[in-house]
Amino acid sequence: MTRGQTLRPFYWRATALFPGQEIVSRTHAGRTHHDYAAFGDRVARLAGALRELGVEAGDRVGTFGWNTHRHMEAYYAPPLLGAQMHTINVVLPDDDVEFIVEDAADDVLLVDPGDPFETVERLFDRFDSVDHVVVMGEEAPESDLPVHAYEDLLSDADPVEDWPDVDADAPAGMCYTSGTTGTPKGVEYTQAMMHAHAMMVQTPSAIGIDQSDVVMHVVPMYHVNSWNFPYAATVAGAKQVYPGPSPDTETLADLVESEGVTLTAGVPTVFIDLLEYADDHDVDFSSLERIVVGGSAAPKGVMRRYATEYDVTIDHAWGMTETMSIASVSRPKAGMDLEGDEGLDVRAKQGLLSPGLEMRVVDDDGEDVPWDGESFGELWVRGPTVVDEYYRRPGANEESFEDGWLKTGDIATVDEEGYFEIVDRAKDVIKSGGEWISSIRLENALMEHPEVVQAAVIAVPHERWQERPVAAVVASGPVAEDDLRQHLAESFPRWWLPDDVRVRDSIPKTATGKFDKKALREELEDAPTPYAPEER
Template identity: 55%
Template sequence: MPGGHTQTLRPFLWRASKLYPDTEVVSRNHDGMSRQTYAEYEERTAQLANALDEHGIEQGDRVGTFCWNTDRHFEVYFAAPSMGAQLHTINPLLPDEHIRYIVDDANDEVIFVDPSLAEKIAGAAEGAEEFEGVDLIVMDDSPVEAIDGPVYEEFVAGHDTDYDWPELPSEQPAGMCYTSGTTGKPKGVEYTQSMLWSHTMMSQSPQGIPMEDDDVVMPVVPMFHVNAWGMPFTATAGGAKQVFPGPSPDADDLARLIEEEGVTITAGVPTVWLGLMEYCEDNEVDLSTLDQVIVGGSAAPESMIRWFDDRGVEVLHAWGMTEMSPIGSVAHLKSDLEDEDYQTQLDKRSKQGIMVPGLEFKVIDEDGNRIAWDGEEFGELYVRGPSVTKEYFKRPEANEEDFEDGWLKTGDVVSVDPDGYIKIVDRAKDVIKSGGEWISSVELENAIMAHEDVSEATVIGVPHEKWQERPVAFVVPTEGADREGLDDEILELLDEEYPKWWLPDAVEYIEEVPKTATGKFSKKDLREQYTGSVELHEGSAPEEAAPESDD
């Protein structure tokens, strides 16, 4: 069998093409829908590998992609790593400066470019020495004006549909992804064959995000973001039908694909599903085939879980990081919780969940001690395991800061309840310290988004002369919501659950919460835009708050 005894990606495709040769790979492309079977897909990956060979790509070279979720992008997913090259997915939503840095840092030999992104990469490459010697290939069957280079269909045409796949060592670099670089330059994370193999097997375990041969899997999470959470590999390993939603799908596109293709599992950040929920309220949408919506990137509001529950769809909350390939924990209900009341179960499902098989974690407080699993204490989450990187690419200073004795220091502040469920309290850099006490911005955000007139909400800490920092809420009201008095309703809602000194000093209405390149709320942008422009109410933090501290 190809791949021998080593842990590599190749056997996953070998299995799918041999056991499920007629199962479809479907893609919404800019020029319409395309369909192929796993048998045809395997031949296409062989043609692409032969074409890359002829182009001079050797083992260890990096093959970049600048693409949306499409079938052609998926062909690179198996062709490049299985020939011994390295799949390097580049986030097209990054600033040009970051794109140039990433291409230069990774030393990409060739980059496959979606036609709709040709102008974007051409703009980044213009006059840039970082792009010298990098060949750009348009993922299409006809040229585009912005790029003077070969097109994909010409590139692969005429090549043999068989390929002599090499025996690769488990530690052969297979993939690469850069962190979004919200502070400083993006950091490269290399994935070995073994890391991606391990991640796929973890995902396929019952307490991961398993995908079977009767599933229809649609990753909305971008393929340029940590390999679409590994879903294309996991779905292939399970022999599932795959549906790729293509360039910039909106709620109408997603609803249509779910209905027409019979999607059973899909995944994306909460903003995607909030958009679909709003669309479903105004349109007749048949979600009857849908079994699971995987939510990650940021917390799933309890209201979202309830909405999908009411329609017979399970929201499965997951957490992970680029450095972890990326899945770390999934909020499955443990068997002894299946008879608990609905609210207790919701509380568990709203958390980041239990660590997937194969990984270990510990939580360290400010004094360097492990915290108790009581759901109250919190500290920084450390993880390790076969899918977790042990270092950044060419960044020794970051390695020293973010790794310790084989553990990855995640930067997430968490608590762990007695059942082992991890709950992210905040990012270490986002937790708000007021009067010497911590306030969780994430908890406040989730509580605010439970209000029916709130579409999005985020909370940041702004400097305060007396209290060090105070929370301020930024709220996007739903369309047609009455803003008059909404801020008071929000504060009353929070007052029922949290101490008064947790309550935001101000509620600001905005049209949209700024997003990072991966769709997460960008608190950094909000701080830059609003710090100092919000009039804080003196004395909002009552004297019950702890005394000011110096740390």
Template identity: 45%
Template sequence: MHDVWVQDDFPLTLRHVMERMRGMYGDAEVVTQREDGRTRISGADLGARIDRLAGALRTLGVQPGDRVATFAFNTQEHLELYHAVPCSGAVLHMVNIRLFDEDLEYIFGHAEDRVLFVDAILADRIAPLMDRLPTLRSVVVIGGDAAGTGIPGAIGYEELLAAHEPRFAYPDLDDRSAAGLCYTSGTTGRPKGVVYTHRSQTLHALAACAADTLGVSSRDRILPLVPMFHANAWGLPYAAAMTGAELVLPGPHTQPAALAAMLEEERVTIAAGVPTVWMDLLRHLDAHGGDLSRLRTMLCGGAAVPLALMQAFQERHGVRVFQSWGMTETGPLASVARPPRDDSEWSYRDTAGRVAPLVEVRVVADDGAVLPHDGEATGEVQIRGPWIAAGYYRDPAPGSFDGGWLRTGDIAAVDPRGYVRISDRAKDVIKSGGEWISSVALENELVAHPDVVEAAVIAKPDERWTERPLACVVLAPGSTCTADDLQAHLAGRVAKWWLPDEVAFIDAVPKTGTGKYDKKVLRARLADGSLGRRVTVGPA
């Protein structure tokens, strides 16, 4: 059949998203928290600045396909780059500001970035690396004195924009051309680059607007605490532009008191961040109060979300927390735990969520067998879809993909309704006496104890059982909680043979650049004897 029924070759590019923002939603507001207050700009005025920036990129010699790096917080200027770089044909490379210098040098070199935009307050991280970044032709400093950064030839952002007109002839682009590049956190080796296309970004933004995923609409004011250098801030900047939702960007001001003030004073309706951020906010609200009555959705992801955290927000502050699951390779939206209408709410809120539209998952056993979606059969989750990575940038990584399916490394079961229940990461599961113990489940129950601030569970070698769980716990200041108290708390909540034989009391759980628990550091400290005060637990 050769008849043309629909315009299925219509280009799905981010230019369409940008034009909606600056045109039909030109009165929508973008707020940025600054050191001396908050600035505000309309979508229409933002569009004019994006034009200037696109012209500036051309002047700097940026060609289609060139990588343009950002090293910046969540600000209006970073948002301008989100639009100007891909819409002008280049590739936006969002670099994680929390990485070590060794990883930064590798990422900049591997991506072969041509231009770097850096926040002035982060310039001291970049200046010492300049001699080791040979592909960089220009460095542009946002929000400060470029000459005072110590970066040779640095250009001021506002001066750069002022030299160009508020109009630009954007090129027509293939929607399968690269629009963005983001590297994984490198927890199991070198960071790997994930390329996002115009098509994948546009479809991802559309999916984020679905009521059963993130539910973004023109009536929302969104505060993304998840960094714009981490998996596109979960796609919220583009979803907001597509729908006309307003954005509240926190910059570096993510401390609990500042966050509570922004949520309340800016009437935020959707906020997104990792569990540790929301745990800190909960403690602040419990101590100082606050009006979050307009906050209809708090999205939480990046790590397993403790059920106790979700219940505490809802019961004490009237805020509903929804767990979401994904990773850099999934764009990152893969699933959101919005419960079905005819079942127990908490039994579904406590999952990784229902798989997003246009995304497919399968559960694969160790022997390669594809397991049924019966809610019981457990194996590695593999995933595919129009915004899911099919490979890494300049890195074959053959073990990461299986016939078009991304191997996530998460161990889970999927029920007939498409809800994913993750029990662990493949590298984190504990096998004791031939039986699996879920570190995620133990961590969630430990954090439910009122004196526990953070908890991470790792395997420790055991002569009899091969492995046993070791609970690494951070207590609240002044707490007198003991290892036996924690075991008594766990008794009845988990199987008896899951109970840790030992507790390590530590000052903080080490984290990756994206805020996830870095268990490889804990395992290394266990091996070299530097983990912390370890206490053997008495009989349950």
């Protein structure tokens, strides 16, 4: 009964039912166009090449690259062989890359040319497990490493014709958490989990990708399997667009226009920057229908502008590495009035839990909080796409899992309709004078100001109040702190207002594009603030 709960039916459906559907890829060498028939042959050849390199069921194939058609092929070939595909973040520091490759014990690395290859070449002597490095390009650079050119391997390989029967419980994928609060933790996904997640994303209650969509993969393929869009879009038979190495806003805007993109997804900063680009350039977003954002909340002002100026809907999603990315989407229930700001209020939340999952929101005593839209608690989730342990981390397992539930570390409220809203990470919520202040709500409100482009709020230690909020903002023009505080005062009590608002040229970001609050705290926690909270 579980034989079909693998990635094999996805591969079969795309290649058998939609062989002429297009796959567009921007590579180091330029833009390429393939179809699902060519994709099927290339995956079979990659699988044959990996076999010739010694990859067997249970082995791990690491990928270290950008969003291209070759990386997409690597999403399929190892799992179809019964091996495990392990994505590695290409912008991590060397020490993290070394730790992750060694911890996972990757047997083969598939790497992009340029910076990714140079990183692997620099670190190769530290890797005990890696036997082969395959450069995902037309040719491989001169090197002392056991290196192979991807296209040469494919042209010389005998394609796999009879795929092995793979158990649904066999590991198929692996990602590592960001490690912002310690050593990165490995998370393994089985064939059945990846199958279930893609099918869940397919439902209209989640993303609802279908064959008429043109899906542009902005979420990095090294980040939580690109939110599993390469699987969901493939099984849907949709046209796919891969924007390649380090795409800038001009590249993304051009791909939307030239390829007729209807759906894309990523962190909000990408689409804030894209909107700014559109302000200064002649862009055509007429094909674009939906943007899915996650990682943090998009400002309502940005959502409003996309809707009114371009007729593009922004849907919020929420998820974690431990939930295989998307675990909720803020889609309206039937009969809801979505006109004006009320509709934005619904879409700005992380939404309704995806089909197949369950959740609790619990207080410090482990009791469920009321669904009143006001009470805070930690979000717990469980279901077929939620892991129940970390790879080789017994201490972290005890802290993060309880009776089948994943304790997410996200602080949330739930309204009467069941829509939940992440108000902070447990490590980011500001505890001032015994009360909680949501950094996310302050950030979203700051970004509603017409001159504010980006905003991050952190807690700094305070002798009397334990912690107080301090804000860092990037502005599009001159803006005074008092104006920003007055703007916040329209929505929040005085004790919520930041003690200081620092206007900066930029805000540090993590390797996945989120605001790096750890780095920001290190910069600001000892900085003097101009006001004492008791004066406010």
